[in-house]
Amino acid sequence: MVPFRQVAVRPDSQIYMLLKNLARKLLMLPQERTQFGAAVFEHGILQMFVVLALRACIHAEFHTASVSRHHLMLDEVFLFIQAHLTEELTLERLEKEFFVSQEHIAREFKRQTGQTVHRYIVKARLDRCCTLIEQGLPITEVYKTSGFGGYNHFFRAFKKEYGMTPKEYFHTTRQDARG
Template identity: 50%
Template sequence: MLIKNILKKLVNLKEEVHEFANNLYIKNMLSIVLVLILRSCIYAEPKQKIKKSKPFLIDDIFSYINNHITEEISLDHLEKEFYVSKFHISREFKKTTGLTLHRYIVKTKLDLCKKLIEEGMPIIDIAHICGIGSYNNLFRAFKKEFGVTPKEYYNEIKKYK
């Protein structure tokens, strides 16, 4: 609003008769407008960074999970890795993806298991490679996610090869 008023005064000055030090007055008014514009840009910048940082955080978490999917990934570990509260990570992840972080990690691990089963790797080895734990854990999680056991999935894949 202040900038708008100053610019109106400057426009009206052209119509008035030239007074003493009029050029100096105009230069100073332009300097004030420039300072106000620069200040508004500086103060607006942090707000834009805050808005942009959330998607980048989630993208970074996706990348981290995909690059470390065979390792144990917990909220506490992500909190230390990204220097962001685990509650904030959990809340933003759920808001962005619709899944809890734990559910996404399990789903990603099971997708890797599925891929390794398709490649013909032994199922017991797959459970350890993917960081699921024992064969029993893999069996339960795989059946819950895909509706078939890992062995049944392997047999289905084998039919079509």
Template identity: 40%
Template structure:
């Protein structure tokens, strides 16, 4: 059964938790919010709507947001979201307004410092915002994975299972680090170092070519190793065949695209499942649900 993950929006701008808070909002009637700042960090993950963001002391006064935008506000930065007024496309006809959908992720300063003490990688987006770069953008596949991580946090928030507090820390830190990784790697050209071991190069090549034709012959040719070496390394180090690894990664790519709103029929073709019946069986075996059931369970109500 689908859980109700959506929160009713309020204009409250103070944190109640001493760690983090995460909300999913979907509004047709938009409540105005005055210019404000926080004493905590805000990660604003924009999903949909006709919205502009006004940030104090930024050259462009009203920045129109597009789905996939991530906006980061350190403490003390004044800002607010503004509903844009678009002219109706068909005058005289009633329009169905696009809902204003977003995740709002608040992190307490003390909790962020705790995470940064574990790894400075957590601080990248904050450091960029402190330099004046508040807005970043992710393409749909990566953005879909961020949404999936956010949904996992919200689902854990709504439970009372054993280990609840520990899982909240794990999932919230994973959401922040995933968001940071994808933004960083989207904005920096990441190449494989020459001294990376061969298994690392194999995995990197596969992960970067999941939407292309992949086979043992192609991997052996591209990386100048024997097919028997590839088979041996995957079995020894991952306990999977090359084919099993590729299928798992492609299924994960399909899943993330579907959760980002891309039609199932487009997602499975994109990732090389030319036959829907085979895709359906593989997806059900991997995730325990049919593709449609999985989307219905994990997609937030609009």
């Protein structure tokens, strides 16, 4: 078992050919040890090989980072939404926070989660509301502390999501707790 992570680096064709030729030359060097400046020549070829190999690694790391940047960005969006759930959350605010266009955020969010940013925020707020209702907080306080703009919006979203009113949900959880 190797105690570290291994990564295969696939250099572009030009760097690959240079590395291949330098490796061949390094393998042939023992036969040329008697020639003038053999040690300096060997050192120079080895330096070029290491520099090209490092460039290939840096290029591969940069490419991997840019591909995974979208996933990391969305992870940060999820954390931001959870941290600011009780505040007004819009695509405009996310755009300003993350310096990424609203369209890009919306498109990537939908592609990776299957739902819109707005739908995710509403569901997260409703989950919070359920927790607060289960804790016995009055329903008028629940919607105010969960980021819903008004009671009507909260009521409609709750009924659509759970198929019952917040008050019915409260009574259902109380009966379940007793039974």
